Ligand SMILES: Nc1ncnc2c1ncn2[C@@H]1O[C@H](COP(=O)(O)OP(=O)(O)OP(=O)(O)O)[C@@H](O)[C@H]1O
């Protein structure tokens with residue numbers, strides 16, 4: 001048994017997330033966490049809303065609410081959707097928590113003591129039309145590297161290069177669109193990343209080769225381009241305040257830390273939020289997950305995110321941790337994703353393009369989405385969502401292969417043999433062959449899950465479901481029953497054992513359906529969290545005589561009419 005710390009990139013607070021966000025961060029983390037828990041590991045899965053920064057301020061203004069109130073409401077709204085998706089966080093916190101403020105300020109003080117933070121007067125973009133300094137994100141223009149015309153002052157989301165506002169060609173205010181910008185002098189804190197570059201590189205040399213290429217190549221590209229000192233404070237009202245004991249002047253001016261400085265620290269902050277909410281008599285030691293001398297040296301830490309977030313997690317956050325000169329737990333494995341696109345184009349929160357997670361749950365239960373998204377996760381390349389692909393996967397894999405098998409087997413057996421699992425003949429050659437095949441596929445599934453290869457894992461899972469169908473077709477109990485009751489009973493009993501096995505091993509992907517499948521059998525002791533190879537081969541966990549019920553249809557097929565309605569509602573043109 002190992003201790004696994006899992007975090008997924010923090011969803012930003014300014015609105016309900018789309019399916020791209022879901023598959024690029026939280027959903028795979030949940031699937032992995034569930035799998036590891038089932039395998040008996042100690043797991044802590046932490047996530048939180050990322051609440052600071054200009055977009056939150058602006059969204060609150062638009063909603064006519066004070067920003068703290070706006071964030072509290074949005075946090076609850078997001079959490080409700082994640083509950084609907086079956087995401088089992090151990091804790092889902094808020095980056096505006098007092099715990100995060102305290103730890104972020106601590107990090108900043110330590111970095112200063114060690115000579116990695118410096119005060120510098122900088123010339124910053126001031127928008128006359130908006131009467132304010134413009135944070136990087138709120139200056140847009142053309143990317144000097146790739147020519148993308150909506151690049152932001154901090155990063156070009158087209159080529160992922162990190163930018164400075166002054167790099168942009170034809171800069172303008174993202175708030176008003178005004179190009180009436182002038183440069184004014186103001187003081188800010190700088191994180192001296194250039195001084196830490198060598199250490200970050202050595203750290204990546206030591207562990208980065210085990211990461212997926214997507215993660216290690218982005219990290220290396222960043223290092224090759226040179227780690228520049230970055231301003232880590234902003235002129236905003238909403239954020240972690242610069243601590244007055246350390247920087248009285250900047251604190252008096254109301255400077256706050258840049259959102260990308262405090263957001264990754266919230267992984268630690270949220271763990272402390274979790275610990276602070278321990279019930280009476282419950283021990284929750286946040287340091288044992290994050291502080292190496294307190295036990296975190298034997299934690300395996302896995303992070304989930306899409307590619308735009310990789311530089312911050314593989315370079316900037318580790319540099320911050322290293323610079324404290326304190327033994328903070330650093331990431332062991334960075335699971336990075338490409339983009340999920342909507343018919344080949346960008347999902348867009350601002351343009352409401354694509355399918356949003358709340359709307360998805362209005363259409364269909366979470367398991368349909370969970371399975372589809374994971375089976376088509378943008379692991380090695382961008383993946384295009386289309387309603388046509390979605391409905392074909394749901395209909396083929398979930399409705400025809402799994403759902404139909406469950407329903408067919410249980411209904412037929414009940415009709416012919418009543419409400420308990422029939423006894424019938426001893427297992428024969430066909431069952432031994434099936435058992436061997438199932439054990440092999442299960443081992444394959446486990447291997448892909450251990451390797452965090454989710455598409456391959458979903459394929460292996462589907463192969464397990466298919467093996468049941470092939471067995472059933474081959475044995476044809478609806479024919480066997482005409483000549484040999486015992487043979488038909490054996491086939492059905494074996495198929496019911498497959499259903500139980502599917503219920504156990506499919507849980508990470510389709511937890512609600514897995515629960516319904518498992519609940520079909522009234523087993524005296526049904527606490528097994530996983531299936532061993534021997535158990536898989538034996539297919540005997542559900543003995544003859546066990547009472548069962550036929551659950552309602554697990555997965556309804558998506559019809560041509562549904563498809564037309566979805567396309568109409570969400571806009572599904574190529
Ligand atoms: N289309 C996508 N496919 C996969 N992952 C995505 C996609 N868009 C965003 N992500 C990831 O979702 C996570 C949460 O992102 P966040 O809430 O910051 O939204 P975002 O990156 O601003 O996305 P958007 O601008 O589309 O709303 C991040 O890890 C981000 O990389």
Ligand SMILES: [Zn+2]
Nearest residue numbers: 143146156159
């Ligand atoms: Zn670019």
